[in-house]
Amino acid sequence: MSLVPATNYIYTPLNQLRGGTIVNVYGVVKFFKPPYLSKGTDYCSVVTIVDQTNVKLTCLFFSGNYEALPIIYKIGDIVRFHRLKIQVYKNEPQGITSSGFASLTFEGTLGAPVIPRTSSKCFNFTAEDHKMVEALRVWASTHISPSSTLVQLCDVQPMQYFDLTCQLVGKAEVDGASFLLKVWDGTRTPFPSWRVLIQDLVLEGDLTHIHRLQNLTIDILVYDNHVRVARSLKVGSFLRIYSLHTKLQSVNSSSQASLLSLEFHLHGGTSYGRGIRVLPESNSDVDQLKKALESADLTAGQRSDVVCQSEHEDSFPALSSSGSVSLYEVERCQQLSATILTDHQYLEKTPLCAILKQKAPQQYRIRAKLRSYKPKKLFQSVKLHCPKCYSVQEVPHEGNLDIILQNAVTQTPNTKLQNTSLYDSEIWTTKDQGGRKVVVHFVKNNGILPLSNECLILIEVLGIVPLEYVFVMTFTLDDGTGVLEAYLKDSEKFFQIPASEILIDDDLQKSVDMTMDMFCPSGIKIDAYPWLECFIRSYNVTNGMEQQICYQIFDTTVAEDLI
DNA sequence: GTTTAGGATTCG
Numbered sequence: 001m002s003l004v005p006a007t008n009y010i011y012t013p014l015n016q017l018r019g020g021t022i023v024n025v026y027g028v029v030k031f032f033k034p035p036y037l038s039k040g041t042d043y044c045s046v047v048t049i050v051d052q053t054n055v056k057l058t059c060l061f062f063s064g065n066y067e068a069l070p071i072i073y074k075i076g077d078i079v080r081f082h083r084l085k086i087q088v089y090k091n092e093p094q095g096i097t098s099s100g101f102a103s104l105t106f107e108g109t110l111g112a113p114v115i116p117r118t119s120s121k122c123f124n125f126t127a128e129d130h131k132m133v134e135a136l137r138v139w140a141s142t143h144i145s146p147s148s149t150l151v152q153l154c155d156v157q158p159m160q161y162f163d164l165t166c167q168l169v170g171k172a173e174v175d176g177a178s179f180l181l182k183v184w185d186g187t188r189t190p191f192p193s194w195r196v197l198i199q200d201l202v203l204e205g206d207l208t209h210i211h212r213l214q215n216l217t218i219d220i221l222v223y224d225n226h227v228r229v230a231r232s233l234k235v236g237s238f239l240r241i242y243s244l245h246t247k248l249q250s251v252n253s254s255s256q257a258s259l260l261s262l263e264f265h266l267h268g269g270t271s272y273g274r275g276i277r278v279l280p281e282s283n284s285d286v287d288q289l290k291k292a293l294e295s296a297d298l299t300a301g302q303r304s305d306v307v308c309q310s311e312h313e314d315s316f317p318a319l320s321s322s323g324s325v326s327l328y329e330v331e332r333c334q335q336l337s338a339t340i341l342t343d344h345q346y347l348e349k350t351p352l353c354a355i356l357k358q359k360a361p362q363q364y365r366i367r368a369k370l371r372s373y374k375p376k377k378l379f380q381s382v383k384l385h386c387p388k389c390y391s392v393q394e395v396p397h398e399g400n401l402d403i404i405l406q407n408a409v410t411q412t413p414n415t416k417l418q419n420t421s422l423y424d425s426e427i428w429t430t431k432d433q434g435g436r437k438v439v440v441h442f443v444k445n446n447g448i449l450p451l452s453n454e455c456l457i458l459i460e461v462l463g464i465v466p467l468e469y470v471f472v473m474t475f476t477l478d479d480g481t482g483v484l485e486a487y488l489k490d491s492e493k494f495f496q497i498p499a500s501e502i503l504i505d506d507d508l509q510k511s512v513d514m515t516m517d518m519f520c521p522s523g524i525k526i527d528a529y530p531w532l533e534c535f536i537r538s539y540n541v542t543n544g545m546e547q548q549i550c551y552q553i554f555d556t557t558v559a560e561d562l563i
Numbered sequence: 564g565t566t567t568a569g570g571a572t573t574c575g
Binding site (some may be wrong): 033034037041042043090247525 | 565566567568569570571572573574575
């Protein structure tokens with residue numbers, strides 16, 4: 001007689017789930033919201049899993065007991081759910097807690113020890129389960145991209161959402177809607193953290209320790225629903241803060257120098273799994289964190305190499321007039337860029353806020369995201385450009401003009417460039433110029449020829465200067481410190497596609513469209529856009545009485561692996 | 564015994 005009931009659990013593959021049943025399933029966590037207090041009576045957690053059938057299942061878990069919900073720390077964790085109810089929501093199977101629901105969670109890393117995390121006092125775990133976990137790890141290693149949101153403070157970028165593993169060193173009430181957490185992870189941010197103003201004496205924590213850590217600590221403001229969680233946290237505990245948002249702020253000081261600081265916000269709500277979870281000492285990421293904390297360079301945090309313009313202890317280093325922030329643009333913070341420089345790699349990057357304050361002409365290396373661009377339709381960006389207009393040259397002598405024009409008359413227009421899907425072409429034969437042929441292209445809009453007053457007309461012209469096909473676009477660039485409009489005028493260097501061939505080649509059009517869509521993807525926020533490394537020059541433009549500074553992109557090309 | 568939320572970033 002055995003005290004343990006010989007239950008043989010059957011696990012249903014995720015592609016065989018039927019509404020109205022109660023099942024046991026295994027899966028890899030693809031998305032999750034750490035447990036949070038619902039608007040009802042229970043804690044809630046939303047978890048999406050996937051298995052070898054490549055079918056996803058989103059599950060809703062409710063429990064009055066926080067511990068009873070699945071103990072998931074990151075995407076890629078492996079879970080086993082027992083007595084999961086399957087219901088149908090929006091015509092899709094959906095999992096939900098049913099009575100007797102229980103879960104086990106395992107690290108998803110190949111080769112890591114198979115240790116179940118659970119609040120269940122007793123649970124069934126056999127050699128078969130062990131095999132299931134191993135098999136899912138192997139499958140996930142080639143089918144699930146590793147979590148890219150786990151980032152150390154030294155690698156944070158302005159305008160980013162990421163998950164931070166850190167230790168809490170201080171906390172303070174700010175107001176009803178926000179709460180301050182002071183944390184560190186042993187590394188230093190590329191820009192100094194903002195300092196949230198709080199009333200004296202409300203900061204809880206070891207003030208001597210916090211002072212010693214100086215700029216190794218960051219200030220996080222958490223809002224709304226996260227306030228009560230933050231308030232309950234114990235100083236010294238290890239945390240993972242999910243979907244933490246960074247924002248680079250330029251602050252003007254009395255000395256008129258630009259100050260840059262990095263803000264950290266945990267916004268209200270639970271979208272994208274925003275939340276806070278305490279990690280136990282046994283967590284393998286906490287082991288790593290502890291090592292980073294032990295080996296942290298406290299002296300580096302003092303920034304003794306920076307000349308501060310203010311004597312205030314917590315002040316931010318000022319930007320020099322050249323706008324260089326090289327001290328904080330730590331090289332290890334490099335992230336792959338969607339465009340690269342073809343020259344000037346030795347130059348330091350300059351934040352846009354600094355460029356916007358300076359006189360033209362100058363040249364800068366920048367790193368920014370493409371907030372938007374104009375025109376949206378590729379055919380509108382292809383223009384004929386006259387290089388002579390941009391260069392200072394003598395107007396040809398009248399005597400030479402005849403010869404130049406006569407030569408032009410003998411050239412026959414290229415018929416390959418006529419009547420494409422993007423424009424209609426007409427050949428106009430002159431009567432009094434020896435029958436010289438002039439080709440006029442009427443550019444269509446979405447395949448339709450616009451009214452004559454709105455139609456872009458390209459004229460293959462007049463013999464003196466061979467006109468050059470170019471892409472002309474306006475890029476609105478944003479690096480978190482400022483926004484700047486820069487022109488791109490490119491014949492083939494930037495896209496590595498000749499502008500002269502774009503109008504007659506569908507594949508090239510698709511390629512440029514895809515590149516632009518990758519720079520500036522629709523439907524996602526700018527934080528998820530790729531970084532562009534660009535070289536720009538500023539120049540003065542006089543428009544009547546007004547003088548304006550414009551910017552042009554050059555010596556920049558689309559990164560090779562994107563072409 | 565029911566409700567909660569039902570993935571899909573704030574705007575401080």
